[in-house]
Amino acid sequence: xxxxxxxxxxxxxxxxxxxxxxxxxxxxxxxxxxxxxxxxxxxxxxxxxxxxxxxxxxxxxxxxxxxxxxxxxxxxxxxxxxxxxxxxxxxxxxxxxxxxxxxxxxxxxxxxxxxxxxxxxxxxxxxxxxxxxxxxxxxxxxxxxxxxxxxxxxxxxxxxxxxxxxxxxxxxxxxxxxxxxxxxxxxxxxxxxxxxxxxxxxxxxxxxxxxxxxxxxxxxxxxxxxxxxxxxxxxxxxxxxxxxxxxxxxxxx
Amino acid sequence: xxxxxxxxxxxxxxxxxxxxxxxxxxxxxxxxxxxxxxxxxxxxxxxxxxxxxxxxxxxxxxxxxxxxxxxxxxxxxx
Amino acid sequence: xxxxxxxxxxxxxxxxxxxxxxxxxxxxxxxxxxxxxxxxxxxxxxxxxxxxxxxxxxxxxxxxxxxxxxxxxxxxxxxxxxxxxxxxxxxxxxxxxxxxxxxxxxxxxxxxxxxxxxxxxxxxxxxxxxxxxxxxxxxxxxxxxxxxxxxxxxxxxxxxxxxxxxxxxxxxxxxxxxxxxxxxxxxxx
Numbered sequence: 001x002x003x004x005x006x007x008x009x010x011x012x013x014x015x016x017x018x019x020x021x022x023x024x025x026x027x028x029x030x031x032x033x034x035x036x037x038x039x040x041x042x043x044x045x046x047x048x049x050x051x052x053x054x055x056x057x058x059x060x061x062x063x064x065x066x067x068x069x070x071x072x073x074x075x076x077x078x079x080x081x082x083x084x085x086x087x088x089x090x091x092x093x094x095x096x097x098x099x100x101x102x103x104x105x106x107x108x109x110x111x112x113x114x115x116x117x118x119x120x121x122x123x124x125x126x127x128x129x130x131x132x133x134x135x136x137x138x139x140x141x142x143x144x145x146x147x148x149x150x151x152x153x154x155x156x157x158x159x160x161x162x163x164x165x166x167x168x169x170x171x172x173x174x175x176x177x178x179x180x181x182x183x184x185x186x187x188x189x190x191x192x193x194x195x196x197x198x199x200x201x202x203x204x205x206x207x208x209x210x211x212x213x214x215x216x217x218x219x220x221x222x223x224x225x226x227x228x229x230x231x232x233x234x235x236x237x238x239x240x241x242x243x244x245x246x247x248x249x250x251x252x253x
Numbered sequence: 254x255x256x257x258x259x260x261x262x263x264x265x266x267x268x269x270x271x272x273x274x275x276x277x278x279x280x281x282x283x284x285x286x287x288x289x290x291x292x293x294x295x296x297x298x299x300x301x302x303x304x305x306x307x308x309x310x311x312x313x314x315x316x317x318x319x320x321x322x323x324x325x326x327x328x329x330x331x
Numbered sequence: 332x333x334x335x336x337x338x339x340x341x342x343x344x345x346x347x348x349x350x351x352x353x354x355x356x357x358x359x360x361x362x363x364x365x366x367x368x369x370x371x372x373x374x375x376x377x378x379x380x381x382x383x384x385x386x387x388x389x390x391x392x393x394x395x396x397x398x399x400x401x402x403x404x405x406x407x408x409x410x411x412x413x414x415x416x417x418x419x420x421x422x423x424x425x426x427x428x429x430x431x432x433x434x435x436x437x438x439x440x441x442x443x444x445x446x447x448x449x450x451x452x453x454x455x456x457x458x459x460x461x462x463x464x465x466x467x468x469x470x471x472x473x474x475x476x477x478x479x480x481x482x483x484x485x486x487x488x489x490x491x492x493x494x495x496x497x498x499x500x501x502x503x504x505x506x507x508x509x510x511x512x513x514x515x516x517x518x519x520x
Contacts, residue, residue: 019329019361024368035370045379052383056391063398065405071398078395088304098388106383126363127372132380183315190318193325193363236311239304329361 015207018200022124022193040120041128044113048122051109077105081238088242092249099139100245103132104238107188111230114192115223124192126185133185136241144248155251184240191233195226263327270324277317284309483518490514 027038055077059070067075081101085093107123114121122128144152156173158166199222205215288306292299362368491514495505 022362024362024365024372033368033371035374037371039368039371039375041368041372042375045375049379049382049386053386053391056395057386060391060394060398063394063401065398065402067398074391074395075399078392078399084304098384098392101392102380102384102387105387106380122372122376124363125372127369128376131373131376183312183319186322187311187315187318189363190322191314194318194321232307236307239307240311243308325361326364330364 016201016204018197018204021120021196021200024125041122041125044110044120044122047113048106048109051113052105055109056105077108084239085242088239089246089249093242093245096245100238100241103136103241104234107132107237108231108234111192111234112227114196115226115230121192121196124189124196126189129185129189130181132237133181133188136184136244137181140241140244140248143245144251147249148251152248152251155247180244184237188233188237191229195222195229198222199226263331267324267327270320270327273320273323274317277314277320280313280317281310284313487514487518490518 024033024039024041026033027040027043031037033039055070056074059068059074062068062071064071078101081104082094082097085097085100089096110121110123113119114123144155148154156170156177158169158173161169199219202215202218202222206212206219208215284306288299288302288309292302491507491510494510494514495507498505498510
């Protein structure tokens with residue numbers, strides 16, 4: 001059936017399958033996907049874990065005072081996230097640094113692994129990013145109530161605004177607060193998915209000989225942009241997590 | 254090229270939703286341009302505000318991503 | 332939609348998505364919205380995050396933190412050691428300068444002494460020479476005076492003898508006393 005459909009389409013001209021790269025399929029054989037089935041998600045997440053271990057554990061195994069190249073990268077990543085947490089969240093956010101570092105390393109490694117040709121981008125799936133986004137949302141909200149009690153609700157009561165405006169602002173703040181996890185997760189998934197789909201569309205244009213050179217140049221340019229986006233989105237996800245954490249720890253406006 | 258009127262509507266809607274991505278691009282450019290203008294006026298304060306810059310860009314871009322998502326949903330999911 | 336995709340999954344995943352399926356009349360949709368794969372993805376994501384968290388919090392982060400702290404300590408120590416060495420170098424330079432100045436003043440002193448010695452020797456030699464010269468001069472003058480005295484005596488004797496001979500030759504009797512007096516007056520005169 002699939003071949004029929006593809007064949008019919010190829011008869012009609014170009015064949016684009018920009019979303020095919022995001023299909024989740026079992027690693028071994030066909031069949032329904034249960035929650036435990038090893039799929040390509042499993043494979044690429046395992047590779048992500050290996051990449052994290054290689055970057056942060058294996059490269060630092062020599063514990064050299066004068067760092068090698070790999071150790072420099074590990075130290076740079078550590079210092080980058082540590083400084084971000086310290087700058088955005090403040091000194092009392094440091095104890096949540098391992099969690100934020102976990103998120104950052106997972107996202108950045110998954111994004112870069114997804115840029116390999118013929119790979120599967122785990123972070124382009126809303127299921128994945130939504131778990132992380134809502135996880136951050138619930139963790140931060142619960143933490144805010146534990147740390148501040150009912151004073152956490154002061155986050156929605158803008159005391160600097162005129163009294164008449166405050167209920168309106170409170171509703172807007174409340175809505176924007178609950179939109180946070182949605183935008184937080186869809187931003188990452190959407191960026192990854194859009195970039196990879198655009199790459200695929202440009203690659204599809206390369207089937208036409210006349211515009212193939214332009215299409216290949218386009219693929220190259222978009223790929224460069226995607227390398228940038230892969231890092232920036234990990235950075236943005238992490239820094240927004242820090243911002244939400246700061247709101248939870250210091251809810252006063 | 255046969256198809257029904259619903260498919261026509263889907264594709265037109267997806268195309269319209271894609272305009273939203275372009276407007277988000279305007280927003281991102283606005284954020285970055287204003288940051289650059291401010292940074293050139295006061296270069297010493299610029300380095301401490303790059304985090305704010307990225308947060309602003311992320312918020313502006315998120316809405317564009319929403320419209321892109323609407324386009325995708327119209328194309329593939331409806 | 333979920334049931335449809337479920338069926339599609341059952342039939343084979345390759346056609347579960349994309350424009351092709353769409354044009355074939357199936358509302359398969361985006362793979363991202365295929366709810367049947369969500370439990371799988373979420374399960375493996377949670378497993379991955381837990382594994383990464385354990386690796387980071389147990390091994391990687393303490394190790395990197397220790398490395399950075401150790402390096403900071405080493406750098407502080409090195410800077411202290413470098414300052415110590417710098418101070419020692421400054422001391423050594425001061426000592427060298429002092430030794431150089433001492434040596435220079437010593438050399439000047441020795442040179443001065445040598446000059447003074449030589450001057451003294453020279454002065455002594457000059458004095459000796461002067462004394463010699465003076466002595467010789469005195470001797471010479473004395474000799475000249477003796478010669479002159481001898482010559483005067485000889486002149487006196489010759490004059491008396493000559494006078495007495497002349498007196499005798501003229502037929503007189505030479506009076507030795509008178510002649511002597513006359514000669515003396517003449518010579519003195």
